[in-house]
Amino acid sequence: MSAYESLLARLAELGHLGQAAALMGWDHQCYMPPGGALARANAMGAMGKLLHERFTDNETGRLLAAAEAEGAEEGSDKALTLRVVRRDFDRSVKLPTELVATLARETALGHEVWVKARKDNDFAHFMPTLERLLDLSRQVADHLGHNGCRYDALLDQYEPGMTTEQVATVFAEVRDGLLPLMEIIRExxxxxxxxxxxxxxxxxxxxxxxxxxxxxxxxxxxxxxxxxxxxxxxxxxxxxxxxxxxxxxxxxxxxxxxxxxxxxxxxxxxxxxxxxxxxxxxxxxxxxxxxxxxxxxxxxxxxxxxxxxxxxxxxxxxxxxxxxxxxxxxxxxxxxxxxxxxxxxxxxxVTYCLHIFLRFELEQELVAGTLAVKDLPEAWNSKMQSYLGITPPTDSVGCLQDVHWSGGMFGYFPTxxxxxxxxxxxxxxxxxxxxxxxxxxxxxxxxxxxxxxxxxxxxxxxxxxxxxxxxxxxxxxxxxxxxxxxxxxxxxxxxxxxxxxxxxxx
The missing domain is CATH 1.10.1370.30 (Neurolysin; domain 3)
Known part of the structure; x- marks a missing residue:
C-alpha cells in the first residue's frame, strides 16, 4: 500500500475505537445505573488515553509526512483529507496524553455530579467539579497555544478558524437587530x-x-x-x-x-x-x-x-x-x-440568541479567571436580568440548567x-x-x-x-x-x- 492508503487504514481503525467510545458516552447518559459512574469514568479515561496515544504516536506522524510527500492534486479528496489530518494531528500532539485521559475521566464523573446538583438545586455540590474542569480547560488552551486569549483556543475546537473577536462582532449585529424587534413585539x-x-x-x-x-x-x-x-x-x-x-x-x-x-x-x-x-x-x-x-x-x-x-x-x-x-x-x-x-x-x-450571548460572556470571564466560580450564580442572574429582564428563582433553572460545562465544553455555546x-x-x-x-x-x-x-x-x-x-x-x-x-x-x-x-x- 501507499503511505496514504496505510494512513487511511490506521485512521479507520481509530475511528472504530472512537465509535465504541461514543457508545459508552451515549449509554452513560441514557441507561447506565448511577452506581456505575466511577467505573464508566475510568473506562472512558482509558479509551481517551488509548485513542490519543495511537493517533499522536510516531507511526501516525511518519505515515502522514510520507503521504504528504507523495503529493496530491490541489482540491482533490486526497489533498483535502491530508489537510484535515494534518490539522488534527498538529493540534493533538500539543496535548499531553495524561491531560486528555484526565479530562475524559473528569467529564464523565462531572456529568453525574451535575445531574445531582441540578436536581437538588445545589450549586455548591457542582462548584468543585466546575473549578477542576475549568483548570483542565485552561491547560488545554495553553498547550494548544493562543495569542493571549485562551478562549480563542477553546472556541477553535468547535468552530475552526473563528476568533472570539469575530464572534463578538457578529453577535453585536444580531443583538442590535433583535432589541428593536422585541420592542415592536411588546406593542x-x-x-x-x-x-x-x-x-x-x-x-x-x-x-x-x-x-x-x-x-x-x-x-x-x-x-x-x-x-x-x-x-x-x-x-x-x-x-x-x-x-x-x-x-x-x-x-x-x-x-x-x-x-x-x-x-x-x-x-x-x-x-x-x-x-x-x-x-x-x-x-x-x-x-x-x-x-x-x-x-x-x-x-x-x-x-x-x-x-x-x-x-x-x-x-x-x-x-x-x-x-x-x-x-x-x-x-x-x-x-x-x-x-x-x-x-x-x-x-x-427571538430571545434564544440572548441566552447564548449571556453564556458566551460568562465563559470568557470564567476562562480568563476574572469571574470566580463561586460568583457564577450571581453573575448569571445579573446577566439574565440585563438581557431578558428576568431573574432565575433557583440555580437549577439558572446556571445549572445546561449540561455543557459538566463536560468541559468551554467554547461550545457560541456555536x-x-x-x-x-x-x-x-x-x-x-x-x-x-x-x-x-x-x-x-x-x-x-x-x-x-x-x-x-x-x-x-x-x-x-x-x-x-x-x-x-x-x-x-x-x-x-x-x-x-x-x-x-x-x-x-x-x-x-x-x-x-x-x-x-x-x-x-
Missing part, C-alpha cells in the same frame, strides 16, 4: 400559549415526536430515540445515530421541539457521503454547521405556518380531548409566542447562535436555488429540502473549513442579515396581523 397582539400547558400524555408525546421526525427524513432503521436529562444527539456512525429528548407532561414543546432539533442533528449525521465512510472526511465541518441543521428544522420549518398546516390535524388526532377547542391558527401563534424565559432550550426564536444565523442564511439560499422546495413544504414533502441540504451541507463533510463552506454554498461569508430579515418578517406578521385585519373590517 403587538398578546399571544395565549395556555393550550401548550395542558396535560399531554407522555407516551403519546413520544409517539408523535417520532412520527414527525420520520416524516421530516430521520431514518429510524439507522437511528433511535431515547430519554435523557438534557437532550442530545450521539452518532456512532451515519448508520447508527441516537437521538434523545426530554418529556414534560404539562409543556408540549419540550419533547416536540426538542426532538425536531435533535433530528436535525441526526439527519446531518445520517447524511454524510457513504463514499467517505471510515475516512477523516466523514464528519461535520464545525459545531456551528451542526447547529445550523438542528435550528433550521426546529425553527424555520418546525415553527412555520406551513408545517403546522400539515401536522396539526395529526397532533389533534393524538390528543383529541386536549386540543379539541384549539384551532391551527391559535396553536401556530402559541408555538411562536415571544416571551423572555428562564430555560435556553425552551426559548422562542448555537452561529448556527442559528447560518440556518437562515442556508434556508434563504436553498429557496433561491431549488424551486421544488416551497411546493414540497406546502404538501408536507421534505425530501426536496433535505436533498438540497444533503448535497450542499452534508456530503461535503469535513472537506472545507466552516468559512470556506459558507462561501461555497452562499457566495458570501456568515451574515446576520438573513436571520434578522426572517425574524422581523415572521414576527411582525404574527403580532400585528390580527390588528391589521380588524382595521380592514372597520
Amino acid at each position: 403587538g397582539e398578546p399571544v395565549d400559549e395556555s393550550c401548550l400547558r395542558r396535560h399531554f400524555d407522555e407516551k403519546t408525546q413520544l409517539q408523535f415526536t417520532e412520527y414527525v421526525a420520520k416524516k421530516l427524513g430521520f431514518d429510524f432503521t439507522q437511528g433511535r430515540q431515547d430519554l435523557a436529562v438534557h437532550p442530545f444527539c450521539q452518532s456512532m456512525h451515519r448508520t447508527d445515530v441516537r437521538l434523545t429528548t426530554r418529556v414534560e407532561p404539562n409543556w408540549l414543546p419540550c419533547a416536540l421541539m426538542g426532538t425536531i432539533h435533535e433530528a436535525g442533528h441526526g439527519m446531518y449525521e445520517q447524511g454524510f457521503n457513504p463514499d467517505d465512510d471510515g475516512t477523516p472526511l466523514s464528519g461535520a465541518t464545525s459545531l456551528g454547521f451542526h447547529e445550523s441543521q438542528s435550528r433550521l428544522w426546529e425553527n424555520i420549518i418546525g415553527r412555520s405556518r406551513t408545517f403546522w398546516t400539515v401536522f396539526y390535524p395529526g397532533l389533534q388526532r393524538h390528543f383529541p380531548s386536549v386540543l379539541a377547542d384549539t384551532d391551527m391558527h391559535q396553536f401556530y401563534r402559541a408555538i411562536n409566542r415571544v416571551e423572555p424565559s428562564l430555560i435556553r432550550v425552551e426559548a422562542d426564536e 448555537y447562535a452561529l448556527g442559528t444565523m447560518l440556518s437562515a442564511q442556508l434556508y434563504e439560499k436553498a429557496l433561491a436555488s431549488e424551486p421544488s422546495i416551497e411546493p414540497g413544504l406546502i404538501r408536507g414533502d421534505y425530501a426536496p429540502l433535505l436533498g438540497w441540504l444533503r448535497e450542499n451541507v452534508h456530503h461535503p463533510g469535513r472537506r472545507y473549513l466552516p468559512s470556506e463552506l459558507t462561501e461555497r454554498i452562499c457566495g458570501e461569508p456568515l451574515s446576520a442579515k438573513p436571520l434578522l430579515r426572517y425574524l422581523h418578517s415572521k414576527y411582525r406578521e404574527i403580532y400585528f396581523a390580527e390588528r391589521r385585519q380588524r382595521r380592514r373590517i372597520l
Whole structure:
C-alpha cells in the first residue's frame, strides 16, 4: 500500500475505537445505573488515553509526512483529507496524553455530579467539579497555544478558524437587530400559549415526536430515540445515530421541539457521503454547521405556518380531548409566542440568541479567571436580568440548567447562535436555488429540502473549513442579515396581523 492508503487504514481503525467510545458516552447518559459512574469514568479515561496515544504516536506522524510527500492534486479528496489530518494531528500532539485521559475521566464523573446538583438545586455540590474542569480547560488552551486569549483556543475546537473577536462582532449585529424587534413585539397582539400547558400524555408525546421526525427524513432503521436529562444527539456512525429528548407532561414543546432539533442533528449525521465512510472526511465541518441543521428544522420549518398546516390535524388526532377547542391558527401563534424565559432550550426564536450571548460572556470571564466560580450564580442572574429582564428563582433553572460545562465544553455555546444565523442564511439560499422546495413544504414533502441540504451541507463533510463552506454554498461569508430579515418578517406578521385585519373590517 501507499503511505496514504496505510494512513487511511490506521485512521479507520481509530475511528472504530472512537465509535465504541461514543457508545459508552451515549449509554452513560441514557441507561447506565448511577452506581456505575466511577467505573464508566475510568473506562472512558482509558479509551481517551488509548485513542490519543495511537493517533499522536510516531507511526501516525511518519505515515502522514510520507503521504504528504507523495503529493496530491490541489482540491482533490486526497489533498483535502491530508489537510484535515494534518490539522488534527498538529493540534493533538500539543496535548499531553495524561491531560486528555484526565479530562475524559473528569467529564464523565462531572456529568453525574451535575445531574445531582441540578436536581437538588445545589450549586455548591457542582462548584468543585466546575473549578477542576475549568483548570483542565485552561491547560488545554495553553498547550494548544493562543495569542493571549485562551478562549480563542477553546472556541477553535468547535468552530475552526473563528476568533472570539469575530464572534463578538457578529453577535453585536444580531443583538442590535433583535432589541428593536422585541420592542415592536411588546406593542403587538398578546399571544395565549395556555393550550401548550395542558396535560399531554407522555407516551403519546413520544409517539408523535417520532412520527414527525420520520416524516421530516430521520431514518429510524439507522437511528433511535431515547430519554435523557438534557437532550442530545450521539452518532456512532451515519448508520447508527441516537437521538434523545426530554418529556414534560404539562409543556408540549419540550419533547416536540426538542426532538425536531435533535433530528436535525441526526439527519446531518445520517447524511454524510457513504463514499467517505471510515475516512477523516466523514464528519461535520464545525459545531456551528451542526447547529445550523438542528435550528433550521426546529425553527424555520418546525415553527412555520406551513408545517403546522400539515401536522396539526395529526397532533389533534393524538390528543383529541386536549386540543379539541384549539384551532391551527391559535396553536401556530402559541408555538411562536415571544416571551423572555428562564430555560435556553425552551426559548422562542427571538430571545434564544440572548441566552447564548449571556453564556458566551460568562465563559470568557470564567476562562480568563476574572469571574470566580463561586460568583457564577450571581453573575448569571445579573446577566439574565440585563438581557431578558428576568431573574432565575433557583440555580437549577439558572446556571445549572445546561449540561455543557459538566463536560468541559468551554467554547461550545457560541456555536448555537452561529448556527442559528447560518440556518437562515442556508434556508434563504436553498429557496433561491431549488424551486421544488416551497411546493414540497406546502404538501408536507421534505425530501426536496433535505436533498438540497444533503448535497450542499452534508456530503461535503469535513472537506472545507466552516468559512470556506459558507462561501461555497452562499457566495458570501456568515451574515446576520438573513436571520434578522426572517425574524422581523415572521414576527411582525404574527403580532400585528390580527390588528391589521380588524382595521380592514372597520
